[in-house]
Amino acid sequence: MARSVSAPTPRRKRKHPVDELLPPGKLAVYGVQHVLAFYAGAVIVPILLAGAIGLTDQQLVHLINADLFTCGIASIIQSVGFWKVGVKLPLLQGVTFTAVSPMIAIGLAAGGGTQGLVVIYGAVIVAGLFTFLIAPYFGRLIRFFPPVVTGTVITIIGIALLPVAALDAVGGGSSPDPTNGRYLAYALGTLALIVLIQRVFRGFMATIAVLVGLVVGTLVAWALGDAHFSAVGESAWVGVTTPFYFGWPQFSVAAVISMIVVMMITAVETTGDVFATAEIVDKKVGKDDIARALRADGLATTLGGILNSFPYTCFAENVGLVRLTRVKSRYVVAAAGLFMIILGLLPKAGAIVAGIPHPVLGGAALAMFATVAVVGVQTLAKVDFNDHRNIVIVGTSLGLALLVTAQPDIAKAVPPWAQIILGSGITLGSLTAILLNVVFHHVGRSRGPAVAGTPGHGDIRLSQVNEMSKDDFVRAFGKIFQGPTWAVENAYAQRPFTDTHALRTAFQDALFGATPEQQRDLMTHYPALGSQAVAEGEAGEMSARDQEAVGLTRLADEDHEEFRELTSEYESKFGFPLIVCVRDVRDRNQILQQGRTRLHNSPTQEHAAALIEIAKIAGHRFDDLVADANPIHTARTQRYENLQN
Template sequence: MRGTKRPPRSGRRPHPVDEVLPAGQLAVYGFQHVLAFYAGAVIVPILLAGAIGLSERELIHLINADLFTCGIASIIQSVGFWKVGVRLPLLQGVTFTAVSPMIAIGLAAGGGTDGLLVIYGAVIVAGLATFFIAPFFSRLIRFFPPVVTGSVILIIGLALLPVAALDAVGGGTDPQPGDPRNLAYALGTLLVIVAIQRIFRGFMATVAVLVGLVLGTLVAWGLGDATFSAVGESSWIGVTTPFYFGWPQFSAAAIVSMIVVMLITAVETTGDVFATGEIVDKRVGKEDVARALRADGLATTIGGVLNSFPYTCFAENVGLVRLTRVKSRYVVAAAGVIMILIGLIPKAGAIVAGIPHPVLGGAALAMFATVAVVGIQTLARVDFHDHRNVVIVGSSVGLAMFVTAQPDVATAVPQWAQIVFGSGITLGSITAIVLNVVFHHVGRNRGPAVAGTPGAVVRLAEVNKMSRAEFVATFGRLFQGSGEVVGRAYDRRPFADTSALRSAFQEALFSAPREEQQALMAHYPDLGGDRVADGDEGEDSTRDQSAAGLTRLTETDREEFAALAAAYRERFGIPLIVCVRDAATREQILRAGWQRLDNSPAQEHAAALIEIAKVAGHRFADLVADANPIASARARAFGREAR
């Protein structure tokens, strides 16, 4: 009734990404990220120092500076400010892509600290360039449909597995694949992680990796295979100061080389952002990519000032987010704080460095493989009946694994090309992007599918030949419950293109008799209801409402949505229908819903039809995307549906 009052506002749980966990959990989860990240974080300065002839004292300073700057960069990326930072649980680390170019730059400048100063000059300029080109690069997001992002994510996971395997057999400096102890530590750590995930729930399951690393290290220490002697030898405080090695030197050739590195790294960052978005159930747009790349650029510039190197999102920790299912970005921010402290306290870094390589490798096997699984899930939305997509995925994954398995193949190409052939992730990502452009954006379009799933593609010519029953069966999911509106659209055949098909559904909805419209409205489920969260109202309703987090409400939120639904039904006799995908937050949905109680029945009838049309529009876009993700991505970029 009109006098129905809104119940008192109560605290609402934010999206899991934005949830601030208790301090104790932040510390534990953050430390888990640091342990998973540490070996990868310090390997770049170790490789660089050895190659250009730096002393042990200079190497220690590089490691401290690296960790300190990693912490700052991770906080910038996860917490964010202004238009900087993607605000997802993405941890920042020095990119491996830059290792070979930096070594070449350093040696060309004479090696030692002289070479280091030229490297830092190039790093600072490349970071600034990345910051300013970020919004322009993000506009290329239309060239990253599921066939590309899925391939890149899969490649990232697969290319990281050899890194984990190398650690599992003793590490890069002294691998011993025939040592049974190394195998026992790696498999034992992996077994502990799997057992905890299977036996426990809640907090214990989310710290499975941390527990596995701690137990594995303790066992290795007890058997004499882990040593912490470096802790006593390390100092308590080690502060990195700006331009510690001297003022940077600027070389045009070095700067160009480093900008190329950052452009390639931008592709990897884009893949990591999409992977994390999939894991935490947040849609990624071009502005998110721009924010992430600005954070990369700013962190890289800071790295050049604080004696560190180019930064990117670390794929290693993407797998940890998936494995633990802890989605809060503030966990990564906590990891950033811990890394800053470790960077300031060399003794703390020495403790973490004492983790044996096989133990770390066993945990990494589980984490990196989960990244590949995310890629497989993304590729599940691709139409592999279209042979072009098979070629894109097969070629990019094949080349990526080729250079991953045979890294020395990079020496067979000119030095300028080694930056590409030196990394499976880089070569595979570029291949996927280029082939997608060649097959789907260059030349004449050979007619994309307009509906269906990867297993049952339907094209426009077939739609025009369908019987009424086949048409309703194919497109009935656009509307909840009833196929009468879809049947009315069938009478408007033939359809000249996809836009005409979409218009037919809209016209059939608004021209239907009022009684038919009312019956259709009655089929739509309540917002935030248990039946939607449990999947009982169909996958389309679940997908619709999950866009604003209505499938994972707290008990308090669920009660408030239920109260609104009951009041609305009592007032108008129909469920409250809202196109959730167009609504920004749960709070806005609730606020608008209570305000709509003051409208007239006639106004709410019209409003419900409009919302149903919006919902159907999104579901139609889903059908087009499932049938041909590339064509729909291209069409969205031009503001229209695929023809």
């Protein structure tokens, strides 16, 4: 009788850290940490609006409770998600600061007080529905957000938020006092404690460094008489927000248009926050993810108008907390959303959180916001700054963003409709980066499949490539491989090329179809990783461009020696240099680790591995040539190519 063979047990697919459901205790602690870091930013918009349009203290308390309650719902929608709503990343939702000035203008134009408030809510509801409906179309614009744009936007977000942290550090907007030594001590002490915990501890303790800093800082301030909780006794135990508490919404065409403009600007900021968070948690995002995030923004904004709150967006403040703690689970944000709902229903609990002194909060915020800027710098490290166009895009965007951040009153020099843009460094810098990227990389090129750009000779069209002589072909594409040109010559023999993909494939076929002797000779022409010859340009422009992607042309003496020892040992064993496509790795340590691992391989395996790495390098160099001719096909947008189909 034949023996039955049991089917192999299928292996479970490992969950991404973003989708990991942590134990209840950790969820609670991490969630509270997010709420404490978020609280001051969450309530500042209602406070500013209430003061500007003449609401009473009682009405302000209701606005704050409604804001927290809706923040909680919005955060759960964004992080947990349902249907096609919610990006399912650890993104907290909060009221956008971009809407403050337009809402004040709408409220005052309608007569102020609750009369102005219901007109604001009418505009908020319509703008939320508009955002929900246009979300999928906005998501298709993702190809206009390559690393040069997203890195710039993320950096601007971090830098533009630092003055907010600095204002808290000196006492907050209501009573700033930069000369107060105690304020400085609380801020720097909180920051120092967070850094110390990060340095000394590992694991769980390190992930709650911000929470510990806030709690310890508040307790010290309370012991010294600088933290007050009198509002706790004066607050009610329960406060439920009801729909249309201030009256039925009223609709004004001008107000609606103004709020739609706000939501379009906010969509740009949300896109930047989604990319920043995806970069932190190492998860790929596409046009569908952007559409889901914007649908959540739109739905939350519509709910905000119904539940007496305001327009919502992903809160950049908490992006920094995700990076600082390295806790990637989106359910932590969902837990924070649940706590905010509770705070919105329990004014006394909210009053306790509100008792955190501004300087303590400012010290923690300095650490969180700066880490957002660092994420932006990491993204910009992937950008080719040999291309002067990218320098102009980043430099101009940063410059304008800092101009508005450093001189916020500059917005008063333009008409009210333009103040929406000039009123925020994040908004102005983001829009500038997007528009300049379009101008420099997508506009003004002649039509047709340009496949290569040669300095001083303009673009080369595919039809011209097919008509080239062998010498011209080698001159145009010879730099794709290091040293000998036989691979390029063999690719030439495969003409005519139907498209750029066929041209790329011809180079690959030429490389892998060569004799082992030719392949080995080609390998010997690649320079050592981190060598001085590359740093000084002696190995050619392409090699310098390859290796500077992760800073191998700027190594410190100690790092240079480490690379020299590894590459020497490798070449001594295998007879050719250690070849790694450094543009595909994250950092220098990964290169060193890969090289040490490959030292244990057989010569045959390393011959094959080196060929594969050469093919990857050639692919990037081919993309560079294409970028010089037609940036729409540049390697910087390759990660989004599947989104454009």
